[in-house]
Amino acid sequence: MSVALAERSRQADAPGPTPIPDGLIDALDTLQRPIVIGHVRPDADCFGSMFAAARSWPGKGRKVAHVALRAGSINRRLQFLFDWAAAPTATADDFQRADGFIVVDTAKHSRCNVDAALGEQWAGDRPIINIDHHASNTCFGRFDWIDAHAGSAAELVYRLIRAAGRPIDDVVASLLYAGIHSDTLGFSLPTTTASALEAAGDLVRCGARVAEIGERLCRSQSQAEFNLNRLIYGNTRVVADDRIAYSTANHDEITRTGCSAADVDDQVTIPRSIDSIKVAVLFTEGAPGKTRLNLRGERGVNVLDIALSLGGGGHRESAGAILDVGIDEAVKRVIPIITAALDAPVPKS
Amino acid sequence: MSVALAERSRQADAPGPTPIPDGLIDALDTLQRPIVIGHVRPDADCFGSMFAAARSWPGKGRKVAHVALRAGSINRRLQFLFDWAAAPTATADDFQRADGFIVVDTAKHSRCNVDAALGEQWAGDRPIINIDHHASNTCFGRFDWIDAHAGSAAELVYRLIRAAGRPIDDVVASLLYAGIHSDTLGFSLPTTTASALEAAGDLVRCGARVAEIGERLCRSQSQAEFNLNRLIYGNTRVVADDRIAYSTANHDEITRTGCSAADVDDQVTIPRSIDSIKVAVLFTEGAPGKTRLNLRGERGVNVLDIALSLGGGGHRESAGAILDVGIDEAVKRVIPIITAALDAPVPKS
Structure with missing residues (x-):
């Protein structure tokens, strides 16, 4: 049946x-x-x-x-x-x-x-x-x-x-x-x-x-959630000719907001909200030396391949991965990979 | 007819x-x-x-x-x-x-x-x-x-x-x-x-x-709008035993975001989103020496009387006023007025 x-x-x-x-x-x-x-x-x-x-x-x-x-x-x-x-x-x-x-x-x-x-x-x-x-x-x-x-x-x-x-x-x-x-x-x-x-x-x-x-x-959030959003806003950077927006929260910063890794959820929407960008990334270090990536692709940009190449997974326009490095190293490693992907010629279909 | x-x-x-x-x-x-x-x-x-x-x-x-x-x-x-x-x-x-x-x-x-x-x-x-x-x-x-x-x-x-x-x-x-x-x-x-x-x-x-x-x-905003929101987030303060949240943007700060006074609209929702508070205020200095107040009352707090006492107007839970002073002076003048209003005994109905 x-x-x-x-x-x-x-x-x-x-x-x-x-x-x-x-x-x-x-x-x-x-x-x-x-x-x-x-x-x-x-x-x-x-x-x-x-x-x-x-x-x-x-x-x-x-x-x-x-x-x-x-x-x-x-x-x-x-x-x-x-x-x-x-x-x-x-x-x-x-x-x-x-x-x-x-x-x-x-x-x-x-x-x-x-x-x-x-x-x-x-x-x-x-x-x-x-x-x-x-x-x-x-x-x-x-x-x-x-x-x-x-x-x-x-x-x-x-x-x-x-x-x-x-x-x-x-x-x-x-x-x-x-x-x-x-x-x-x-x-x-x-x-x-x-x-x-x-x-x-x-x-x-x-x-x-x-x-x-x-x-x-x-329309309501705890002060800790507010602090986390403020942190993500404050740490947002736009790079690669305005095509990538990313933000970061390292382990100490997350702890200081009053939040924990479990409260990191959909905050990638903050860098994602900038309308010129093609890829948004949020780097969060929930535990020291473990950096989680949330990736979003805009206007048809496929971020799944990027996530897969980093050992992660997800959907075409919404994917993620976890790297066994601290946040600075993760940013240094990942932003060039995304930039290269955006610069690559689009395959003919 | x-x-x-x-x-x-x-x-x-x-x-x-x-x-x-x-x-x-x-x-x-x-x-x-x-x-x-x-x-x-x-x-x-x-x-x-x-x-x-x-x-x-x-x-x-x-x-x-x-x-x-x-x-x-x-x-x-x-x-x-x-x-x-x-x-x-x-x-x-x-x-x-x-x-x-x-x-x-x-x-x-x-x-x-x-x-x-x-x-x-x-x-x-x-x-x-x-x-x-x-x-x-x-x-x-x-x-x-x-x-x-x-x-x-x-x-x-x-x-x-x-x-x-x-x-x-x-x-x-x-x-x-x-x-x-x-x-x-x-x-x-x-x-x-x-x-x-x-x-x-x-x-x-x-x-x-x-x-x-x-x-x-x-889900999208210009970089200037994003900068303004980041500013309002960054400048948010919670005072008066967590009952008032306010934020500020002085004339120079607004200009530096790439926005103008016309772009100041509903950003009072940022301090307002903190769930413990009873009154939220946004102070914005659209022109030098002219500070606009946006007031929001929560859980039945009447902010109209406060706005009226400052020469402004609006609705019970959403009101505003314009003061002919810079932003620091406006904050110094208004926060005690709101605190006193919150401390006043609630009139019996």
């Missing part, structure tokens, strides 16, 4: 959204003691879709299903979503007693945010229901619904809830709005579809707390 | 959107040589709604109506909207020949972005059709449609176009999407309504260029 559903549901080239596979809603409805699972380092879409699913398919005699969250999984900035959801965190006993698992926004079994102490076989022969929007999903569930056309997993959970005729209260609406809004960068990415906007409109009618979500996700 | 329409259309306390007044679409349809007008210092919503109206009601024998734009009105960042619209700029002769004016997003007659050489009476006895979403609109038109429930003027123009049964091509869709997206801060402000999101969904189906708009409005 898994394979057939997977084949039906992975229509990455199909023109429109992938329909909900037959039997999926029944499978959700029959779970008595489900646990809802997302990916490691959960973001707003992961939390939004997890917690909305946990409230919509709570199992028997509960208001909210248990959710799997390893210790330290809740980013300070996203704590409010957890508070709104009021979902209990699953213990090892809850895992024992569970009769199925709802996994959202998670491309691989090994990325599930499940305590390592439970082992690789935490599901055993119990069903995994796998709901995701990553084209790279490995279809590890007994039921897999993978729609790579959706900008967010929260949009998929929204569609499921509507198709199942389940109610959407203001909490579920808020959780789903946060997920859809966040994964489309405020409806500004190429993944922004009409159906995502229409879903969001429906969620506003259901009471989604737009202003509070906007405030917490888009 | 103006008064009756104004009364009907200004239902600020009404629960839902204000309907399009009878006769408004007929009035638009009968214009043969209209000129479309917005407000001074036009923003993305102003341009989006102006240019979409100019393409939808072009008058007789044209594809796009003339638009009124005083010299220097086009902010570099928004130039692409003007390029997409391909709207001719109205000359004094065009004003002479016009048989009516469509004014969008403009609260007062005196704020119309019309060349001063044309005088106050540029409309004479010709009709002004006034379409706006500011509750403070003075209803200066022969036809006034003021809907303070709408988060953007572009949403009103969208509703007009749909009600009139006019086509929406990808250019009109893109212009309107830019306006709606921008004035709701990416659908994150309290003004974000379900109908705004549904309109945006419809516009995506009509071909709105979401990714390009997102890129140009949200």
